[in-house]
Amino acid sequence: xxxxxxxxxxxxxFRLMWTGAFxxxxxxxxxxxxxxxxxxxxxxxxxxxxxxxxxxEIPIFLLALVAxxxxxxxxxRRLLIASQFVQMSCAFTLAALFALGHARVWHILTLSFIVxxxxxxxxxxxxxxxxxxxxxxxxxxxIAMNSIQxxxxxxxxxxxxxxxxxxxxAAWCFGLNGLSYVAVITSLLLIHVRHIPEPAQESVIESxxxxxGFIRGRExxxxxxxxxxxxxxxxxPILVFLPVFARDIFAGNExxxxxxxxxxxxxxxxxxxxxAARGRRPxxxxxxxxxxxxxxxxxxxxAFSRDFRFSxxxxxxxxMALIGCFALLxxxxxxxxxxxxxxRVMSLYNIAFRGGMPIGSLVTGALAPVFxxxxxxxxxxIVLACLAAYLLFFHRRLAAL
Numbered sequence: 001x002x003x004x005x006x007x008x009x010x011x012x013x014f015r016l017m018w019t020g021a022f023x024x025x026x027x028x029x030x031x032x033x034x035x036x037x038x039x040x041x042x043x044x045x046x047x048x049x050x051x052x053x054x055x056x057e058i059p060i061f062l063l064a065l066v067a068x069x070x071x072x073x074x075x076x077r078r079l080l081i082a083s084q085f086v087q088m089s090c091a092f093t094l095a096a097l098f099a100l101g102h103a104r105v106w107h108i109l110t111l112s113f114i115v116x117x118x119x120x121x122x123x124x125x126x127x128x129x130x131x132x133x134x135x136x137x138x139x140x141x142x143i144a145m146n147s148i149q150x151x152x153x154x155x156x157x158x159x160x161x162x163x164x165x166x167x168x169x170a171a172w173c174f175g176l177n178g179l180s181y182v183a184v185i186t187s188l189l190l191i192h193v194r195h196i197p198e199p200a201q202e203s204v205i206e207s208x209x210x211x212x213g214f215i216r217g218r219e220x221x222x223x224x225x226x227x228x229x230x231x232x233x234x235x236x237p238i239l240v241f242l243p244v245f246a247r248d249i250f251a252g253n254e255x256x257x258x259x260x261x262x263x264x265x266x267x268x269x270x271x272x273x274x275x276a277a278r279g280r281r282p283x284x285x286x287x288x289x290x291x292x293x294x295x296x297x298x299x300x301x302x303a304f305s306r307d308f309r310f311s312x313x314x315x316x317x318x319x320m321a322l323i324g325c326f327a328l329l330x331x332x333x334x335x336x337x338x339x340x341x342x343x344r345v346m347s348l349y350n351i352a353f354r355g356g357m358p359i360g361s362l363v364t365g366a367l368a369p370v371f372x373x374x375x376x377x378x379x380x381x382i383v384l385a386c387l388a389a390y391l392l393f394f395h396r397r398l399a400a401l
Contacts, residue, residue, distance in 0.1 A: 005276050008142035013191040014133040020187025022149040024084075027180025029157025031091060033261065034165045034173035035108060036243050037254050042105045046244050046373065050365020053240050055109050057358035059116035060123060061351055068347025069207045071124040076343075077188050080129065083122030084181045084188070090115045091178035099171035123350055128342040131334055133191065140284075140331040144276035147327045151272060151319075154265030162258035211344030218336055220285070221345075223398040225352040227391065228329055231292060232356030234384040235325075237364045237377050238299045238318050239264060240357075244373045250308050263312045267319030274320075275327040288328040289392040295321035296385025303378035329353075 008014050039052045060067075070079060090111045097103040134142045164172045215221045242264070246257035271291075278287070298318035305311040330349075337345040360380075367376045391398055 005141075005273065006145070008134050008138045008145045011134045011138070011142075014130075014142055014145075016187045016191050017130075017133060018145060018149050020184035021146070022153055023183035024180045025150050025153030026157045026160065027091075027177035029154050030161035030164060030173045031094075031177040033158045033161035033254075033258065034170050035094075035112075037165065037257060038103075038170055039105060039108055040243050040247065042103075042108075046241065046368045047365045048105060048109075049241070049243060050361040050363075050368075052109055052112050053361035054358040054365075056112040056116040056119075057354055057361070059113060060120040061355035061358060063117065063120040064124070064347040064351040064354070065211070065344075067121045068124045068211060068344040068350075070121060071128045071343025071347065072207065072341070076125040076129045077191070079125040080122050081185055081188050083118045083125070084185050086118035087115050087122075088178050088181035088185075090118075091174050091181070095171045095174035095178060098169070098174060103170075123354070124343045124347040127330075127334075127346040127350075131342065139334055140327075141276050143331050143334060144272050144327045147272035147323050148269055148276070151265050151268035151323055154268065155262050158258045158261040158265070162254055165254060207344065211341060211348055214337075214341050214345060215348055220332070220398060221336060223391075224329060224332055225349060227288070227292070227398060228349060229352035229356040230384065230387060231295075231325055231329070232353055233360035233363075234356075234380040235292075235295050235299065235322055236357050236360055237380060238302060238315070238322070240361050241364060241368070241373055241377065242315075244368065245302075245311075248373065249306070250311070260312070260315055264315045264319035267316035267321075268323035270316075271320035271322070271324035272327055275324055275331075284328050284332050285398045286392065288325050288332070289388050289398065291321045291325040291328065292388035293385050293392070295325060296381045296383070296388060298381070299384065300378045300381030303374045303376075303381060326353075 009018070035052070036049060040046070040049050094103070094108065094111055097107055130142060130146065131139055161173050164176065215225070242260045243257050246252045246260055250256055295318060298314050298321060302311055302314035302318055305314055333345065333349050334342075364376055
């Protein structure tokens with residue numbers, strides 16, 4: 001059982017990438033915690049919190065097609081290294097601004113957009129590189145293990161970030177994140193990449209058309225993309241707006257936010273472990289929809305809860321369902337895609353998957369002052385559970401995958 005859960009770690013290159021990404025993710029979550037709290041403190045507005053998330057994610061939505069072509073044409077490792085250097089530079093810039101006392105909200109928003117642009121090119125390159133690090137039969141396990149490192153970092157990073165923010169100051173959160181990129185850059189230099197892109201014969205536009213044609217021609221790909229958008233649009237606000245719940249609903253501070261974020265991340269790790277343990281058993285689509293129903297239910301329960309202890313339980317199971325769904329949907333897409341098309345397929349998937357995040361955050365940030373954060377997020381949960389139930393019981397195209 002243990003050997004099956006950790007089967008992807010039998011591959012040297014995957015172990016190196018996992019370790020480098022884990023260290024970098026801890027730094028990223030240290031910065032995320034500090035940045036979200038400081039945007040809320042500097043602006044006093046949930047709208048700016050949503051806008052910050054929107055600006056960090058929207059480049060992935062806008063540039064996904066071009067980035068996908070780049071991931072299929074350019075050495076994916078070099079593309080990733082360039083992306084990491086840009087993000088590292090932005091982290092050090094924020095550290096300097098806060099250390100000198102010159103930081104303003106517009107600085108944070110601008111650098112979020114630059115980081116998002118770098119991630120737009122890094123994300124499909126990383127997702128396309130991952131299958132080349134493990135045998136095909138270990139791919140779902142590798143995706144689940146990658147979710148575990150990301151979410152384990154979401155437990156450690158916010159705790160470390162909360163301590164650094166409280167005792168050392170914001171500049172340390174951003175500076176330590178900048179240093180963490182050294183780990184992932186080092187791991188990228190050490191791995192052996194087996195995919196070498198072939199010289200392109202067609203134009204960038206033609207390459208994009210080929211990617212769109214591949215998705216239209218593959219059974220189940222379009223429903224996957226639609227569900228990915230719905231999942232992030234309606235589901236991710238439970239994570240993005242935790243600072244608002246911490247401050248306005250539970251009358252807390254950054255420590256309250258840290259506890260909520262870490263609890264949600266602990267649930268996410270559990271969800272990823274469950275996906276890793278299931279292996280390559282059939283009915284990935286059915287299980288993903290069951291997870292979406294659970295996510296909607298626990299999101300609504302968390303939104304309307306006023307007891308902090310119950311809220312921790314709800315956000316734990318919400319995190320479990322959220323990452324379980326993400327891992328199952330990503331596994332389905334990776335198993336359907338071919339290596340030569342993987343960059344374009346993953347970029348199109350990212351348009352939906354990552355596109356739902358900034359749009360959902362911006363809409364939620366605009367609606368929250370009018371209707372209240374609980375009413376908005378609670379309604380999202382109810383709608384998400386109902387849509388997933390419809391797809392599971394009546395429109396069974398995705399459930400059959």
